[in-house]
Amino acid sequence: MREFGYQRVTDVAHAVAVLDADPRARFLGGGTNLVDLMKTGVERPARLVDIRGLPLDEIATTPRGGLCIGATVTNSDLAAHPEVRLRYPALTQAVLAGASGQLRNMATVGGNLLQRTRCGYFTDVSRPCNKRVPGSGCPAVEGEHHNHAILGASDHCVAVHPSDMGVALAAFDAVVHFETADGPGELPLEEFYLPVGDTPHRETALPAGALITGVTLPPLPVxxxxxxxxxxxxxxxxxxxxxxxxxxxxxxxxxxxxxxxxxxxxxxxxxxxxxxxxxxxxxxxxxxxxxxxxxxxxxxxxxxxxxxxxxxxxxxxxxxxxxxxxxxxx
Missing domain, CATH: 3.30.390.50 (CO dehydrogenase flavoprotein, C-terminal domain)
Structure with a gap:
């Protein structure tokens, strides 16, 4: 693992300013995916900006009767929340299906949305991969692909997204909220992830340096x-x-x-x-x-x-x- 800087932040504006000043930095939530990718050399941030101290760890009812879920809410807290269990049971079930208890205690909602594919060619830096090195090719097309995509793929990438939580959020019309140096923004989850096309390295529509601050679920009786x-x-x-x-x-x-x-x-x-x-x-x-x-x-x-x-x-x-x-x- 390469050397990297580390700092903690306790204010959203400060967190965004740090990344705006240093594009090679990365936000660190639970680290359950990012740290693994740093160990393999897929991710090489110059600095980790620890956001676990930000005031984004609450689940609250919205004025319209939906739910607002903070980005640093842990997967364990999300799955156990009584309003989630009552009003969106599939979300609780998806989170519980996603990982061990130890990982759920660390993993965050924002990080879960941004986790990278587990395709073996992506995680092996000795192999070509268009997600890691655009234009290098996708060996999975003719190689090991038994667990790869059957919908929405392209000749440039056939990897799948690994999130369980994201599947439930997609079914319930979730909206992702974020903060940038230019102010706040939001994206419906269906627009948050980009189609593969010929640019599989561009996975989300988040602006550069954006910090996910939360996810809202609309009131949805069904x-x-x-x-x-x-x-x-x-x-x-x-x-x-x-x-x-x-x-x-x-x-x-x-x-x-x-x-x-x-x-x-x-x-x-x-x-x-x-x-x-x-x-x-x-x-x-x-x-x-x-x-x-x-x-x-x-x-x-x-x-x-x-x-x-x-x-x-x-x-x-x-x-x-x-x-x-x-x-x-x-």
């Missing part, structure tokens, strides 16, 4: 009837090979509202808009659920060794919609 399901290759503490956050409102046998987001299938949490369009207003039955899954996965472009994900995600969507509808029907 989110109270939600769940998160993660499929992985071993039972605990593994990254997903496919995941699903969904919320469903079924009344009189008809789907009145539905929210779905898929994980481990794209470079970002994938909002399943095509599936939602099929579901809303349709009969809550197996035929509708299958049609919704088929509509969403019609755009899938699997590689030779990850085609199983198309079948996996189709079956997962149908099974979880069926289970949630039976639980929430009224």
């Amino acid at each position: 989110a109270a009837h939600s769940r998160y399901r993660k499929v992985r290759e071993r039972a605990s503490f593994a990254f997903a090979i496919g995941s699903l956050a969904l919320a469903l409102d079924v009344r009189d046998g008809v789907v009145r509202d539905a929210r779905l987001a898929l994980g481990a299938v794209a470079s970002r949490p994938w909002r399943a808009r095509a599936a939602e369009r099929v579901l809303i207003g349709a009969l809550a039955d197996a035929e509708t659920y299958a049609a919704a899954a088929t509509a969403e996965l019609a755009a899938a472009r699997p590689l030779p060794h990850n085609g199983y994900k198309v079948t996996l995600m189709h079956n997962l969507v149908v099974a979880e919609l069926t289970a949630l509808a039976e639980k929430t029907a009224r």
Whole structure:
């Protein structure tokens, strides 16, 4: 690991000013991803700016009845918060599925959104990778890609985003708030992550030097009837090979509202808009659920060794919609 500077900050404006003055610096929250990448040489910041002392560690109800989640709230505190468990249960389930208790105690909400892919070619600095070195190539396209993207990828990158929490936030129309030297800003989560295209090294739409200050969730009655399901290759503490956050409102046998987001299938949490369009207003039955899954996965472009994900995600969507509808029907 290379030498680096370290300083603590207790004021948001000061934190932003430090990074504005030194573009080679990086904000440090829990460090559960950044420090690992520093050890492998993927990340080489000149200075770490410790933001754990900033007043961004609270969860509060918004004036409209949603939730505002501070950027330095730990994953453990987020999962345990009574309002999150009651009003957005899929978010609690996603966070608990994401890592061990020790990691959840350190990891922060802001850091979780910014975590980098776990693609082996990205984390191995001896190999080419367009995310690390733009224009160097993507060996995963013809190499090891069994857990890579089937949606929204390109010839330049087929890696997937590893966040579980982000999948639930995508389903619930979360908005990311940030601060820059020019003032505050916000981005809907669907606009926060950039499409891969030919610039996979540009992962988010955050302005340079921006500090994530929090995430807001809108008041969303359907989110109270939600769940998160993660499929992985071993039972605990593994990254997903496919995941699903969904919320469903079924009344009189008809789907009145539905929210779905898929994980481990794209470079970002994938909002399943095509599936939602099929579901809303349709009969809550197996035929509708299958049609919704088929509509969403019609755009899938699997590689030779990850085609199983198309079948996996189709079956997962149908099974979880069926289970949630039976639980929430009224």
